[in-house]
Amino acid sequence: MTEAVGATIDGYEVVAPLGEGGASSVYRALAPDGTTVALKLLDERLARVSVMKERFQREARALNGLDHPNLVRIVDFGMHGSTPYLAMQFAEGQPLDELLETRPIQPAMAFELGLGIVAGLAHAHTHGVLHRDVKPANVYVVTLPDGALHPRVIDFGLARFTNQERWGEHATLTEEGTIIGTPTYMSPEQAFGGRADERSDVYSAAVVLYELFAMRPPFVKESRAALLRAHALENPPPISEVRPGLVLQPALVDLFAMALAKKARERFHDAGAMLRAMQDIAVPAARYI
Numbered sequence: 022m023t024e025a026v027g028a029t030i031d032g033y034e035v036v037a038p039l040g041e042g043g044a045s046s047v048y049r050a051l052a053p054d055g056t057t058v059a060l061k062l063l064d065e066r067l068a069r070v071s072v073m074k075e076r077f078q079r080e081a082r083a084l085n086g087l088d089h090p091n092l093v094r095i096v097d098f099g100m101h102g103s104t105p106y107l108a109m110q111f112a113e114g115q116p117l118d119e120l121l122e123t124r125p126i127q128p129a130m131a132f133e134l135g136l137g138i139v140a141g142l143a144h145a146h147t148h149g150v151l152h153r154d155v156k157p158a159n160v161y162v163v164t165l166p167d168g169a170l171h172p173r174v175i176d177f178g179l180a181r182f183t184n185q186e187r188w189g190e191h192a193t194l195t196e197e198g199t200i201i202g203t204p205t206y207m208s209p210e211q212a213f214g215g216r217a218d219e220r221s222d223v224y225s226a227a228v229v230l231y232e233l234f235a236m237r238p239p240f241v242k243e244s245r246a247a248l249l250r251a252h253a254l255e256n257p258p259p260i261s262e263v264r265p266g267l268v269l270q271p272a273l274v275d276l277f278a279m280a281l282a283k284k285a286r287e288r289f290h291d292a293g294a295m296l297r298a299m300q301d302i303a304v305p306a307a308r309y310i
Contacts (some may be wrong), residue, residue, distance in 0.1 A: 025062060030101045033060050033108060040116070042158075044073055044178070049111065058096050061107040076178040077105050083150050083177040084109075091141030093161065093175045109175075114164050117172065118157035121232065128267065128307035130170060131233035134162070136299055137172040139226050142292035145174075146219045153179045153217050155225035156206040157232065181217065204248040205238050209283050212249035219291035226292065227280035234307060235263040239281070257281060260307075269307045276302065 025035045025048055032053040039047040039059060050060040063077045081098040084107075088094065097108035117134070120126075126134070138160055142152060152159075152174065159176040179202065202211045208224035211217050232238045239257030242248045260277075261267055269277075276298050282288045289295040 030060065030062070030106060031099050033058065033106075035060060042176075045077065050108070052096070052108065057111045058108045059111045061109065062101075063105050074105060077107075079180055079182075080177040081105070081107050083145075083180045083182070087145055087148055087150065089141055089144035090171070091137045091173055092144060093173045112163040114162045114170075116158050117160040117162050117229075120162050120170075121157055121236065125236055126233050128234065128309070129305055131230070132273075132299075132302075132304075132306040134160075134170060134172050135226075135230040135233055136296070138174060138229060139292050139296045139299060141172070141174040142222050142226055143296045145177075146222070146291045146293060149183045150177065151181045151183060151217060151219060152177060152222050152225075153181055153211070154202050154206075155222055155229060156203045157229055158203075160229070183218070204245045204252075205240070207249065207252060208285070209253040210285055212252050218285070220285040220288045223280050223289050223292055223295050224282075224285075226295065227277060231257065231260065231277065231281070234267065234269070235260045237263060253283065266309050267307055268310050270302060270305075272302045273306045 034051040084095040094110040206225045208221040240251040
């Protein structure tokens with residue numbers, strides 16, 4: 022992914038690679054005004070695939086309509102030849118999945134990170150935007166000047182817009198019956214191609230929160246099919262069994278039970294409702310004994 026380093030893209034000087042996924046690469050770049058941004062470029066080969074270009078563009082559209090401390094902020098969007106790009110705010114940090122691999126997360130920090138993730142999703146839901154692929158790799162953890170960790174939800178490439186009046190023809194890109202998302206964090210309805218709504222994001226956010234406390238997802242299986250079946254049929258093991266010595270407040274145990282309910286109608290109706298429930302939980306939400 023170093024091929025773009027040294028290039029200038031619409032006035033953005035590409036300085037160094039930051040990371041890459043299956044469809045795009047992200048670089049540290051200098052904007053025309055000298056500020057540092059994260060520049061996301063769709064792979065040139067995929068830029069010729071209409072559905073991939075549309076997903077990239079809908080991420081720009083979603084982020085351009087959202088402004089919240091726990092969501093990445095878009096600075097600019099454009100086309101470089103036939104390749105779309107996104108310029109986003111830059112801050113030192115790392116993806117949450119990488120952070121989880123490097124060290125255990127203390128219970129107080131796990132809860133604070135979870136609060137931030139759910140707060141960002143709540144703002145998106147309020148504005149008619151579903152993420153549909155909530156997972157640690159799509160959370161960027163920024164290190165603040167005081168050393169605190171601050172999460173920002175990123176990558177709205179699979180977003181669905183629920184507010185027809187606001188988003189109009191761009192409301193949806195996938196048809197019912199299409200399985201989208203990441204199996205480890207996918208809600209039961211998404212696993213079987215059902216229609217995702219705010220409650221699907223709630224489920225996925227709860228899986229991420231579970232992993233923050235337990236240091237592993239609720240279901241660890243060898244195949245995609247086994248993961249999807251587990252989300253649909255199996256109860257996650259209690260976190261206290263996965264991480265011995267960690268005791269969760271009863272209110273937090275109840276929150277997990279509701280957010281991870283197999284039936285969508287039994288969950289919090291959106292991330293805002295889940296956020297309010299989390300804010301009502303007394304600190305510390307969990308502790309070691």
